[in-house]
Amino acid sequence: MSTTRKKIGAIIILSIWFLTSSFTTLYALEDQFEVRLTVTPPSDLIAPSIPTGLSAIAVSSSQINLAWTASTDNVAVTGYRIYRDTVFVTTVTATNFSDIGLSANTLYSYRVSAVDAATNESAQSASTSATTFTAPVSQQNNSGGNGGGSQINAPVIYDVVVVPTQNTATITWKTTQPTAGNLSWGITSSFETGIDVQVIFQTSHSVTITQLVAGTDYNFTITGQNGYGRNTNYTNRFKTSVITQEFPNPTNFVAKSTAENIDLTWNNPRNQDFEEVRIVRGDGFFPNDPSDGQVVYEGNGDSFTDSDTEIGKTYFYTIFARYQGGDYSSGSVSKARIRLPGDPVTPTDDGIYESLPESPSVDPIIEALTFLDFDFIQNGRKISAFNDGDKVAIDGNLNLTVSLDYKKVPEILKSMVVTLSYPDDPTRTFSFLLRVNKEKTLYTATIGALGQSGTYGVNIAIVDYQNRGMKKIVGGLVANVFQAYGEDRKFVAMIREILFNVLLLVILLMIIYKALKVVFQKKKDVARNNIHEGIY
């Protein structure tokens, strides 16, 4: 964009000379413009200072560690160039370098120079040298190297720190001598999951393990070997962080109309921090928030009759559980309509979807969502789907969290409703909302334990208000009230069930035995009486 003020003027200059009764006219045009040139500031021509204090220490038969004092520069030092025996090796940014892959029992000399962003390079530092160890005769005997193997102490691992997250763990440790080695980890003591090989001899070590499972115990072992072939090891365990589950919603929230009222029933969460519920009513759709709509009930009961209603009008209810500290659950939803005279006795009521528009015009990102995009979490751990990804096996005794990554859907106005249909009666449903968590990382909801075995149908509806459309996703929850995972728990449950059945059988047999005994005793008595009467 030109900032130049351009003046385009047209000038008529009329010169009139009343000479011999005639005149001359001059016509001219002018235009002004700019010619511009940028002269750039002088580039950096000053090289950094020469690195000082270069030290070279052999730590094995194949590695020499270098360290030096940092250089200074009028702008900034961007790196150090390493020269081994006058040949350039590499450029590093730190003030140390481990030169590996060297030959055993060999003298190497080093110099280091500093460079800046303008590629100005300092003069090379003073030379320093080191000789690699002689190759260990045997690394199995924990000795050897430079002729003093037996006199060299084995390295010791110390200051081991594990920082786990949900899916990663960073393990750092130090060794009393430069060591190389391995870090192995796994769920069992075989450390079967993975291994990280360290080839550089160093005293400070750090490894970040990824792709771990949240809320899971892991074993790990560190093995280190110094340049003399002497070994050390360390074994411990850690647990990855569990996934945070939001406060659970009330379950089995049902709105049912009578002739004049709407009866609301629900089950309160069994959570020690639970205080009360708030029921909010909306006219057009389910309230998304405890303050979104008309509050019709607050308390810790498990039923309420809404009598402030009109016949023929549909009411949308959302029930939120409030917890200590003022946090609310995401909300469970239900709707009802008092029938008009002449309405069918059994009105068509398909749950929450009846009033929602269904349109193919939902946002394409929403349209692409599948059941696998949702996470199902219990005990702080994600549960893997099976059956081609449309079913999840859960523990019917535990709270269940349903989550969707915040980044998986566009930031448009939308509602997400999850509806569960019961195994024994698929027409009976229970719905709840997914809401954004405080960290704005998830759309999530938690419900209390389902408490009933069987396969629950899952319908996830994402209402796209912007495009006036809705996306439906279908799946299933296979609930077991005894166990969801863990062979030991399954075994205990099986034994418990067998013992219970045996006990019932014993009791039954005893009852039968008693009954038969009574019957036989009576028959015996009758016979005895008959004999007695016959005698007499």
Add this chain to the structure above:
Amino acid sequence: MKKMYIIIVIVFVAIVSHSTHVLFAAVMNSTNYSIQSDSVNFGGGQSSSTSYTQESTFGEIATGPSGSTSYNLTAGYQQMQGVYIAMTAVSDVNLTPSIPSIGGGVGDGASTVTVTTDSTAGYELSIKASSSPALVSGSNSFANYTQVGANPDFSFVVPTADSEFAFSPEGVDVVQSFKDDGSSCNTGVLDTVNACWSPLTTTNTLISKKVTGNFPSGTATVLKFRAESGSAHVQPAGAYVATTTVTAIAL
């Protein structure tokens, strides 16, 4: 008094569009319009708007120029002449590449101006700078180009310890001083590309001339500019600007 009849001739209103500015013998003009003549032979008086003021004539006798800072008015009964001259707007020129403050470099740029006239005597095109030296940035500058002799230099040469700025016109109508024979300027009939450089001074330098009309096709003149900082010269960093004016005159 004999009753006067109204003669109003408005030739073009808002005649200027985009980059072409057309000038007739206009009584008033601005960036948006021009009025070729104005005559009110009855009544009269001053009329005005936010952008112009005019004094209309009462009769056919009173004549003479009037004007403001943005136009000139030639008023008088049937006094107008119909010479046409137009000039395309000249785009600003950015010399590229940028020149480093230390180490030297050359920046080049060009723009084109087309002059059209129906004047049978043709036209003249001149160029000048608003300041001396022309290319400045605050108190810093590139020196105006130093010609070796009286004529433009065929080759642009700057001493390694200096920085200079010059221009070179190219086109079929360039005047003889900017024509060359392949090695020297002001001789021959050639118009060698990137040749014949001259300093851009604050006095008009004639660069193109035609002695016949060229309506309606017009004739283009390419204005080339060059700045150089010698390898041994330290040019202070900054944004340098040469405010330049071209003037076309219908002959």
